[in-house]
Amino acid sequence: SAAEKGGYDYFMLKEIAEQPKAVADTLLGRIDAAGSLTLDEVRISASELREVDKVVIVACGTAFHAGLIAKYAIEHWTRIPCEVELASEFRYRDPILGARSLVIAISQSGETMDTLMALRHAREQGSKVLAICNTNGSTIPRESDAVLYTHAGPEVAVASTKAFLTQLVACYLVALYLGQVRGTKWGDEISAVIRDLSHISGEVERVLETMEPVRALARSLASKDTVLFLGRHVGYPVALEGALKLKELAYMHAEGFAAGELKHGPIALIEEDLPVVVVVPSPRGRSVLHDKIVSNIQEIRARGARTIVIAEEGDEAVVPYADHLIRIPATPTLLQPLVATVPLQVFACELATARGNEVDQPRNLAKSVTVE
Numbered sequence: 001s002a003a004e005k006g007g008y009d010y011f012m013l014k015e016i017a018e019q020p021k022a023v024a025d026t027l028l029g030r031i032d033a034a035g036s037l038t039l040d041e042v043r044i045s046a047s048e049l050r051e052v053d054k055v056v057i058v059a060c061g062t063a064f065h066a067g068l069i070a071k072y073a074i075e076h077w078t079r080i081p082c083e084v085e086l087a088s089e090f091r092y093r094d095p096i097l098g099a100r101s102l103v104i105a106i107s108q109s110g111e112t113m114d115t116l117m118a119l120r121h122a123r124e125q126g127s128k129v130l131a132i133c134n135t136n137g138s139t140i141p142r143e144s145d146a147v148l149y150t151h152a153g154p155e156v157a158v159a160s161t162k163a164f165l166t167q168l169v170a171c172y173l174v175a176l177y178l179g180q181v182r183g184t185k186w187g188d189e190i191s192a193v194i195r196d197l198s199h200i201s202g203e204v205e206r207v208l209e210t211m212e213p214v215r216a217l218a219r220s221l222a223s224k225d226t227v228l229f230l231g232r233h234v235g236y237p238v239a240l241e242g243a244l245k246l247k248e249l250a251y252m253h254a255e256g257f258a259a260g261e262l263k264h265g266p267i268a269l270i271e272e273d274l275p276v277v278v279v280v281p282s283p284r285g286r287s288v289l290h291d292k293i294v295s296n297i298q299e300i301r302a303r304g305a306r307t308i309v310i311a312e313e314g315d316e317a318v319v320p321y322a323d324h325l326i327r328i329p330a331t332p333t334l335l336q337p338l339v340a341t342v343p344l345q346v347f348a349c350e351l352a353t354a355r356g357n358e359v360d361q362p363r364n365l366a367k368s369v370t371v372e
């Protein structure tokens with residue numbers, strides 16, 4: 001009913017709007033006044049966490065994209081090798097697991113059969129499993145050794161939005177906690193990240209306030225057949241997520257690529273007026289990546305692409321090559337997906353509406369996939 005949707009036309013719009021709160025709720029009580037993480041609820045002992053020699057993340061769909069981003073954070077902040085795998089592929093390749101492997105299963109519903117089978121396989125090999133889950137008491141956390149709940153609240157729309165942002169928050173917390181417990185790289189950078197994380201919901205709110213041009217752009221592209229998405233580093237999984245949202249909701253051909261791969265094939269797809277969304281890393285710090293992506297934007301534009309550029313406020317280098325510029329607030333590199341994903345959700349939702357599609361219940365899809 002309209003009341004359930006809180007005045008919004010669709011649950012998806014309501015859930016997109018709830019993201020600042022979902023993010024804040026997922027952080028609540030997990031960072032103390034001194035800026036340390038308090039994750040005692042994760043019932044795997046500090047000594048066990050110190051023994052971990054490999055992290056393996058298993059998940060499907062949007063949760064898998066959160067896992068891809070988590071890998072960057074875990075390896076950078078903890079120096080523990082981290083693999084990410086589609087849950088449906090995991091057990092069939094006889095993965096190398098042991099008592100010192102920490103397997104993280106990410107699932108909004110907690111009922112995804114592929115993810116459940118992957119975690120059962122991991123536990124059979126003697127690995128510890130930590131679930132990151134949004135649904136209290138669901139099967140995946142019940143069968144795991146420990147759980148860190150995301151506090152997104154119920155997500156009704158089939159296309160995941162607020163659950164994704166809270167999965168990212170939970171992954172950052174786990175990565176930072178592992179770093180804290182193990183004492184690796186625990187310094188100024190980490191404290192600064194924790195500080196930025198505790199303010200990030202306000203930045204998500206600011207992004208939401210500036211979405212009208214994104215909606216207008218989406219409507220203007222309603223008759224297109226294809227949209228491509230490019231990103232690097234953590235922007236690459238963001239590109240994959242933007243493409244998945246568009247497939248699910250707008251039923252359009254959409255693909256995400258690592259921008260560095262363009263020249264290895266996908267650049268052949270570029271033609272006159274093809275919309276290409278580019279997620280640009282921050283110009284600060286990792287400026288090598290920034291410069292490389294700016295030349296990618298130049299290259300595709302020279303071949304006629306219509307460039308839709310998502311870039312940090314104050315990034316002037318992209319301006320000459322952006323047919324459409326979507327600004328996001330500056331964040332530490334690894335946290336950028338929390339703000340960069342939001343315009344892509346709005347974009348897909350509006351395109352679906354413009355194409356007359358059912359936003360909350362896309363064809364052929366179920367909210368949770370309880371068969372393998």
Ligand code: AGP
Nearest residue numbers: 061062063107108109112159160
């Ligand atoms: C995302 O928009 C999807 N509908 C889908 O990919 C989903 O993320 C996937 O099925 C995993 O679901 P889960 O998080 O409930 O395990």
